[in-house]
Amino acid sequence: MENLSMHVEDQSKKKVRLSGSSRSRNRRTIDAYAFLLPYILFMLAFGLGPGIYAFLISFADFSSGLPRYFAAGINNYLTVFKDSRFGFTFANIGEFLLISVPVGIALVVLLTLLLHMRPGPVSSTLRTLFFVPGAAVGPAVVLLVIFMLTPNLSPFGFLLKSIGFKAFNDIITPASLPFIFLIMGFFVGAGMWIAIQYGALEGISNEVMEAATIDGCNEWQKALYIKLPLIQPYIVYQFILIFAGNVQLFVEPQLLGNQTYIHANVPLVWSPNQLAYSFAFDLGNFGASAALALIMLLIGLGASYLMIRWTGFFKIEN
Amino acid sequence: MFKQIWKYVWLMVVMSMVLAACATASPAAPAVVTQMVAGTPVVVTATPAATQSPYDDNAPITVWIDQPRQPAIDAFLKANPDKASLIKAVVVDREQFPSKVLLFNNTNQGWPDVVFAEPRLVARVADAAHNFPLDLTGWVPADTINNYSAMSNCTFDGKVFCLRNDLAQFVTYYNAPLMTQFGYTVPTTWEDYQALSDKLAKDHPGYYLGTFGDGWTFLSFFEASNCPTHQLVDTSTLNINVADANCTRAASLVDHMIANKTLYNTDFFNTDFDKLITDNKVLMFEGPAWMWGSFGGTKGNWWETASHQLGVAAPFKWAADPAPVVAAMGGAAWTVSRHTKNPKLAVALITFVTEDKTLWTGSENFPAYKPIQPLWQQAVSSNPLFANDPFPIMQAAADEISPLDNWPRFDLISPLTQFAQDTYQKKLTVTANLPEIPTLFTPLAQAQGYDVVTK
Numbered sequence: 001m002e003n004l005s006m007h008v009e010d011q012s013k014k015k016v017r018l019s020g021s022s023r024s025r026n027r028r029t030i031d032a033y034a035f036l037l038p039y040i041l042f043m044l045a046f047g048l049g050p051g052i053y054a055f056l057i058s059f060a061d062f063s064s065g066l067p068r069y070f071a072a073g074i075n076n077y078l079t080v081f082k083d084s085r086f087g088f089t090f091a092n093i094g095e096f097l098l099i100s101v102p103v104g105i106a107l108v109v110l111l112t113l114l115l116h117m118r119p120g121p122v123s124s125t126l127r128t129l130f131f132v133p134g135a136a137v138g139p140a141v142v143l144l145v146i147f148m149l150t151p152n153l154s155p156f157g158f159l160l161k162s163i164g165f166k167a168f169n170d171i172i173t174p175a176s177l178p179f180i181f182l183i184m185g186f187f188v189g190a191g192m193w194i195a196i197q198y199g200a201l202e203g204i205s206n207e208v209m210e211a212a213t214i215d216g217c218n219e220w221q222k223a224l225y226i227k228l229p230l231i232q233p234y235i236v237y238q239f240i241l242i243f244a245g246n247v248q249l250f251v252e253p254q255l256l257g258n259q260t261y262i263h264a265n266v267p268l269v270w271s272p273n274q275l276a277y278s279f280a281f282d283l284g285n286f287g288a289s290a291a292l293a294l295i296m297l298l299i300g301l302g303a304s305y306l307m308i309r310w311t312g313f314f315k316i317e318n
Numbered sequence: 319m320f321k322q323i324w325k326y327v328w329l330m331v332v333m334s335m336v337l338a339a340c341a342t343a344s345p346a347a348p349a350v351v352t353q354m355v356a357g358t359p360v361v362v363t364a365t366p367a368a369t370q371s372p373y374d375d376n377a378p379i380t381v382w383i384d385q386p387r388q389p390a391i392d393a394f395l396k397a398n399p400d401k402a403s404l405i406k407a408v409v410v411d412r413e414q415f416p417s418k419v420l421l422f423n424n425t426n427q428g429w430p431d432v433v434f435a436e437p438r439l440v441a442r443v444a445d446a447a448h449n450f451p452l453d454l455t456g457w458v459p460a461d462t463i464n465n466y467s468a469m470s471n472c473t474f475d476g477k478v479f480c481l482r483n484d485l486a487q488f489v490t491y492y493n494a495p496l497m498t499q500f501g502y503t504v505p506t507t508w509e510d511y512q513a514l515s516d517k518l519a520k521d522h523p524g525y526y527l528g529t530f531g532d533g534w535t536f537l538s539f540f541e542a543s544n545c546p547t548h549q550l551v552d553t554s555t556l557n558i559n560v561a562d563a564n565c566t567r568a569a570s571l572v573d574h575m576i577a578n579k580t581l582y583n584t585d586f587f588n589t590d591f592d593k594l595i596t597d598n599k600v601l602m603f604e605g606p607a608w609m610w611g612s613f614g615g616t617k618g619n620w621w622e623t624a625s626h627q628l629g630v631a632a633p634f635k636w637a638a639d640p641a642p643v644v645a646a647m648g649g650a651a652w653t654v655s656r657h658t659k660n661p662k663l664a665v666a667l668i669t670f671v672t673e674d675k676t677l678w679t680g681s682e683n684f685p686a687y688k689p690i691q692p693l694w695q696q697a698v699s700s701n702p703l704f705a706n707d708p709f710p711i712m713q714a715a716a717d718e719i720s721p722l723d724n725w726p727r728f729d730l731i732s733p734l735t736q737f738a739q740d741t742y743q744k745k746l747t748v749t750a751n752l753p754e755i756p757t758l759f760t761p762l763a764q765a766q767g768y769d770v771v772t773k
Contacts, residue, residue, distance in 0.1 A: 064446060066423055084761040152590070167583075169739050257732065263532045263585045265739035268732045268762075281417030282728070283765055284447030286424065 051297070058290040067286065076287035080279070080295065083288075089272045093247060096178040096271075100185060100246050105238055108190055109231075112197040113223040127198060131191035138251035141184050146262060149180075172256065172264045181252050189245075193238055200231040236313045243307075244300045248273055272296055377659035378404045379431035381667065385409055387434050390671040397670065404663060416442040419450045431658040432667055437471035438725035440480045440653045445727055445766075451479035452656040457665045466672070467686045467716050471724055472651055475553060479653055481668050482686030485607060486649030487633070487715040488538055492602035494629035494705035496525075504602070504631045508543070511634050512571055518601065519578035526594060528603035530572050530748075531738050532585035533731030534647050538604045541645035541722045543568035543636060547734075547755055548726055556726050556768040558759050560752040567636065569749040576748070583742060585735075596622045604633060606647035607712050611682030614703045623703070630708035633715050644718040649686070684712055727766045733758040 061071035080086060111130070115123045136144065150168045151157040165171045172180065204227060212226045253270035254277070256262060269278050272292060280289035307313070383391060391407045410418075412435045422428040429450070443450035454463070455478050463469060463478060472480040492504055500522060505511040515527050529535050540547060545565035549557040559565070575581040584591050586605065594600050596619070610630070615622035635642035652668035654661060671677065673687045680697045695709040737758060741751040756772075763770050 062447065064449075066426070083765065085765075169743065173743050174740075263588070263735050263739070265736050265743055267736060268729070278765075281420060284420045284423075284445075286420075 051294075054290040054293050057287055058294055060287045062285050062287050072287050076285070076291040077295075079285065079288045080275075080292045083275070083279075085269050085275050085278075086272075088267075089269060089275045092178070093249060093271050096181055096249060097243065097246055099178050100182045101239065101242055103182060104186055104189070104193075104242055104246075105235060107186065108193045108197060108238065109228070109235060111190070112194050112201065113227060115194070116198060116201045116227070117219045117223065127191075127194060129191075130194050133187050134189065134191045136188060138184075138188075139255055141188055142252055142255040145180065145184055146256075169263075169265060172266065174265060174267060177253070177256075177266065177270065180256075181249060184252055185246065189242070193242075196238070197231060197234055200234040201227055204230050232311070233313055236307055236311045239307055240304045243303050247296060247300055247303075250274060250277070373661060374659045375662055376404070377663075378406060379658060379660050379664050379667070381405060381407045381432040381434075382410045382412065382415065382430040383407055383434045384412060387671070390674075390677055391667075393674060393677050394667055394670045397674075398666075401663060401666075404660070405667065412436075412439060415439055416448060419443050419448045423448070429655045429657045431655050431660065432664045433653050433655070434483065434650060435480075435653060436648055436650050437480060437482075437723075438730075440472065440651060441474065441725055442727045443653075444474050444479055450653075450655055450657075451477075452654040452658065452661060452664075453477040453479065454481065454654065454665065457654075457661060458669060462669065465688050467688060468649070468719055468723075470721070471649075480651035481672050483650045483652055483672050484681075484683035485686050485716045485719070486646045487607050487684070487712065487719050488542065488604045488645045488647065489607060489633050489708070489711055489715050490602055490631040491605050491609065491613075492629040492631060493598060493600065493623070493627060495624075495627055496598055496601055497629065500601070502601075504629065505634060506632065507637045508567075508571055508634045509637050512574055515575045515578055515580040519580050523579065524599065525580070526582050526600045526603075527575065527580040528600075529582035529584055529586065529588075529591050530576065531583045531588070531735075531742075533734030533738070535585060536734045536738055537645050537647070537730070539572055540565060540568045541720050542604070542633065542643055544639075544643045544720060544722065546722075548730055548759065549722060550724055550726060551771065554767065554769060555771055556759075556763045557771050557773055558756045558763070559772045560755050561772075565752060566749060569747075569752055573747045573749055592621055602631075604645070606649075607684040607715070608648070608682055610698075610703065610708065625702045626705045628703050629705040630711050632711050633718075642715070642718050643720045643722075644715045646719050646723045649723075651686075684716065726763060726768060728759075728762040730759075733762065 056069065057067055058076050059072055059074070060067040060069045061075070062068075115127060133141075146168070148154045148156065149160070149165075149171045151160040151165055151170075152167075154160060160171070208226060208230075209222065212222050217226065249271045250273040253266060254274055256264055257266040257268055257270065257274075269275050273296065276289045276292040276296070279285045279292060381391060388407065388409070391405065395402045395405060408430070412433070415433055415435055416439060419429065440451060442448065458478070458481065463481075466472075466482045468482050468485055469478070472478055472482060490504065497504065500518075502514060502517070505514050511527065518525055518527060528538075530539065543564045545568055546557050546559045546562055547565070549559075551557050572581065576583070582591050582594065582600075586603075586609070591600075595613075610628060611617070613621045613623045613628050614625075633642045633644050652672065654664045654668065658664050672685070673690060675690055675693055678685045678687075678690045679693050681694065685691055685694050691709075691713065695713075698704070699707045699709055734755075737751065737754055740754065741748055744751065756770075760770050
């Protein structure tokens with residue numbers, strides 16, 4: 001972190017020297033902050049504020065139903081680690097991440113590279129089509145998937161039946177859940193990421209591509225040796241956001257496990273976030289819930305930090 | 319300059335921490351002994367008596383109901399026009415009730431005054447963390463309380479936390495013309511039921527005697543067999559023993575009937591099962607007392623049956639048992655918040671909606687309040703839907719509801735549904751998969767603070 005802030009500082013000093021008088025410098029700073037202000041306010045209200053509150057109540061004792069601050073010490077953290085569902089949920093989310101992150105990224109990058117090989121009306125129509133499902137949000141997608149995977153309701157029911165799935169419960173099993181969630185996530189998120197990666201590909205300078213053509217690269221070689229390395233920072237960016245999003249999986253298992261309306265073989269608490277929810281709203285232990293939420297935050301931050309260190313994502317090249 | 323930005327961010331972090339600490343720390347200390355009344359804190363005794371002062375007979379009350387309860391509230395408003403402005407009825411998903419109470423406890427305000435919910439949900443808000451219901455002893459005269467059936471589910475450590483609205487005892491529903499056509503008699507024991515299943519499978523394949531596929535259908539067999547999957551020994555001890563002979567006999571019955579294909583594999587409300595009933599493919603099954611309301615196509619095209627087609631018989635008993643053990647599916651109650659400012663009005667409301675004669679005549683729910691049961695009887699006994707008078711059977715079954723209908727403080731249906739589906743998916747027998755139940759229940763029970771025993 002030391003290194004990267006130094007880098008940025010060097011840049012800003014350089015700019016200051018170029019930009020001349022101190023008055024215009026102040027003006028520019030104020031403008032910048034004015035543009036940042038809405039984001040900072042929202043971040044404080046909905047990001048940092050709740051985070052700090054969670055940190056506070058993770059040490060509070062809720063055994064009487066009302067918080068007694070700092071009365072629990074680290075007991076809430078111990079409660080989380082000792083809960084018999086802790087290992088189960090983290091094994092589940094681990095399996096889901098192992099499947100969903102690489103598969104999600106690989107498919108998105110592959111689709112984008114294919115779309116970029118032959119730009120034209122077909123490619124741009126497809127990009128739009130990929131983008132459309134992004135309009136559906138989590139809960140709606142769950143309903144859509146339930147509908148699509150119920151052989152007697154689905155328009156593709158005959159396909160499901162032909163491969164041996166006669167009922168919804170033949171498809172939704174504890175072992176198939178990570179794949180089901182992968183399908184849901186990919187369906188909704190892929191379009192946006194394709195747009196972003198496509199934008200990155202468009203940003204590659206024409207000279208480089210022309211040079212590659214003159215050197216005798218075919219489209220596949222260009223994709224593999226020229227385009228892929230150049231969009232690597234965007235792939236890292238996608239990794240960070242997809243990891244952070246997927247580790248927070250909640251809505252999909254929560255709705256699929258709702259036994260009032262859907263009678264499926266889905267464990268009541270499947271993902272760590274559901275465990276946090278269960279701590280808060282089944283057991284009334286908001287402290288343990290906050291503790292688990294912070295553990296999840298640490299995991300997300302840790303993975304992102306490692307990825308940034310490993311790839312030098314923030315390195316600014318001169 | 320970059321470092322300067324960090325300084326400001328750091329300052330904001332520190333300031334918001336200070337602010338957060340100020341804002342949140344203040345209500346924490348006095349919360350135990352203070353109630354916020356009309357915006358002003360009023361000190362009450364640390365251990366509130368059955369009634370928690372101060373009261374205001376003119377304070378409005380919020381009532382949480384489901385959609386079918388709206389007519390009951392309307393009837394109360396009509397009967398008490400002077401109170402109309404004081405009652406605010408809100409339709410809510412009552413499965414959220416326990417978690418909402420926790421949120422209100424945290425903000426120390428916002429609780430509903432009266433809630434329509436099953437005793438299993440009342441049980442979940444009766445623990446120390448929720449600490450929600452008002453003890454109705456003293457508020458409702460003891461004689462009146464004695465007039466309600468199945469109050470044991472509303473009584474916690476001697477405190478009456480709810481009044482029963484209706485009962486949902488299982489009875490046997492059968493397709494009367496089909497039984498006559500096949501020349502069968504309605505079994506009275508589970509053993510006869512199993513024997514009938516063999517006969518039906520041989521003579522009339524493709525017909526069903528019930529279904530097994532979710533938590534409720536599980537309970538219709540296992541609770542009725544007195545199988546201790548969730549037996550409350552006392553308020554902090556839960557007995558889970560699936561090796562009990564009561565469990566294994568139910569399991570082998572279910573396995574037998576799954577094997578001879580006379581049990582379907584879904585919940586009661588699955589569209590496929592619904593269609594089988596409409597197509598006259600279901601000969602009989604055990605269902606709760608309110609389920610008759612779904613027959614006859616009265617609710618859309620649900621479970622269409624002709625007039626005098628629906629027979630009702632006593633729930634089955636095991637030959638070795640002296641009497642049937644009756645399972646229940648729902649059967650709700652009304653509970654009052656101990657935070658309410660107007661307990662008089664709250665109690666007036668819940669006694670009205672459970673006791674009013676006009677309201678209950680023609681209702682499909684079996685009333686828990688005994689004095690209105692004769693009126694209800696008149697309505698159902700003359701209903702052309704039935705092949706016989708269902709009332710005596712339902713009334714007898716009401717008194718035989720299993721103590722297992724007293725639920726622990728966690729949801730049984732989700733894990734049991736998971737169990738039933740898992741059994742099918744793993745292609746195991748129910749008997750072989752029974753040990754999965756303690757695996758599913760034990761962590762839930764321990765998280766709720768129960769000592770789990772096996773005896």
